[in-house]
Amino acid sequence: MPMKTLITALLLSAATVSHAAPVDPYGYKLPPSMQKKKKAAAPKKKAVPAIDYVGEFVNFGDWKEVRAFLDDLAARDGFDRAELGALINQVRYVDAAVQLVKPAPPGKPKNWQAYSKLMIDPVRIDAGVKFWNDNADALARAESLYGVPAEVLVGIIGIETVYGRNTGRFRVLDAITTLAFSYPEAPQRRERMEFFRGELEATLLFARQDGVDPLSLKGSFAGAIGMPQFMPSSLMKYAVDFDGSGKIDLQNSSSDAIGSVAAFLAGHGWQRAQGGPVVYAATVSPNRAWEGMLNQGLAAKYRSAELSTAGVTTAVPAPDQLYGLVDLQNGAEPTEYWLANTNFFAITQYNRSYFYAMSVVELGRAVRLARAPAPASSNASGM
Incomplete structure (x- = not known):
């Protein structure tokens, strides 16, 4: 997600794949825990803790700042002001979003090895192999068009949502409106609220452009959407209709997710x-x-x-x-x-985050090796 990623509980994979201790030309090896893994029945799904994403009713339409914001939107973007008012009256305040966006309290020192064990595990590797096999054509096309290797695209989508299994259950409009007008106390509170007000505007523009009900959009506690967890402004700027369906659907279209991630990276300096x-x-x-x-x-x-x-x-x-x-x-x-x-x-x-970027690199590489193990040619390390 083009903003801070919440490390979520991993959901369970489909069929497992046998990993035979592959090595690539740069000496990268799968961790021992992921090698020679026997085929096993998929474990039972763990219960996912309930999240109060519906929130509580708050009459945002009575808030002075909200009214002024809606007036600006109507004038700037051509929205019907009465329709905006009716829409905002259906938006809920989500305290869970406020709590989750707060910085984590000081804790243990950073530990890359612990982080990587959480993010690059057999569940994601197996799911990544299936995702790559199922979407090989779209990945190859994105690599050809944007120059971003398939393994990097697979790495990002796997780290973000385990290939669409964990895209978020908050109503985007609820979460973003809450953070746009009720961000918790923080040194940059005003700047963060301005950011989320921009995301609220982008959400409404995207919904109008694609002809969807803005209240139907689901995402993370911060409003990130779909398999690649794009914030609405990134969705408006970089998302592409890669499957040619006539609309952008990052929730259900793997092709759109793949093409959009590639377009984002190309637009942010990928060479x-x-x-x-x-x-x-x-x-x-x-x-x-x-x-x-x-x-x-x-x-x-x-x-x-x-x-x-x-x-x-x-x-x-x-x-x-x-x-x-x-x-x-x-x-x-x-x-x-x-x-x-x-x-x-x-x-x-x-x-x-360095940890995030390295986990993308390592997961993509591990999935590639699990699909087609390459013969060892060096003990040196590069990725």
């Missing part, structure tokens, strides 16, 4: 010409001359030679491109370091 891995495993020298290269924003800024001079090396020779130095903390265990190119940082525009 077809770079090819190859988006990250390379790195080692760093004890003198820590490289330390100033960390946390330099979500962009590739350094040439290979600069990184090498600072004491950063890779087992697999990295092409002469721009890179960022990425640190993946592992709690009390040693931190992992990676060189990440421009395409890795394009993924971070989907979710501004």
Whole structure:
């Protein structure tokens, strides 16, 4: 979702696939827990906790800020003001959205290994293999048109919603309106409310454009929609009718989801010409001359030679491109370091997190290996 992703409980997969410890040319191996997995009956579904996504009735139409906002929409976008008023009277206040959007309290140190075990597991890998097999033509077409490899598209959709199994049960209009006018106290509360007001406008514009009832749209607690969890503004700007049905349906059309994710990445800096891995495993020298290269924003800024001079090396020779130095903390265990190119940082525009982008890369790679294991040719690591 092109905003902060909620780590959700995983729903259960369909048929399992036998993983035979495959290795790719860059030495990436599936974790031992995912290798040589015996075929087994699908486990029973776990109960999903109830969420009060319906919310409570609040007469948003009586709120001064809401009335002014609707007046602006009617003037700016040509909506009928009376119809907007009738619509807003059906919107509910969702306290669950307010609670879920609050920052998590300080807790344990960041731990990439723990995070990756949660996000790259046999359920997602098996589901990813099926998704790739079922949508091979659309994935190949998106890769050809936008230059984004199929495994990256598969990785994003798998991390976001386990291929459409967990797209959210909140009414989008309820969640977004609540956050647009009742965002919890926070240092950037006003800016966040302005963001959600923009998303509310985009929701109404999309519903009008596609001829759908805006109250019928379901999504996450923050209003993200469909298999790829697009916020409404991203849906309006990047979503495509990739299956040629005449409308955009990110909830039910895998093709539309695939094409839309590819279009989003292409629009956020993905470079077809770079090819190859988006990250390379790195080692760093004890003198820590490289330390100033960390946390330099979500962009590739350094040439290979600069990184090498600072004491950063890779087992697999990295092409002469721009890179960022990425640190993946592992709690009390040693931190992992990676060189990440421009395409890795394009993924971070989907979710501004190194952990997120690396989980997309690893899941996509694991699914590819599970589909068609490649022979080992190196013990070096690159992805």
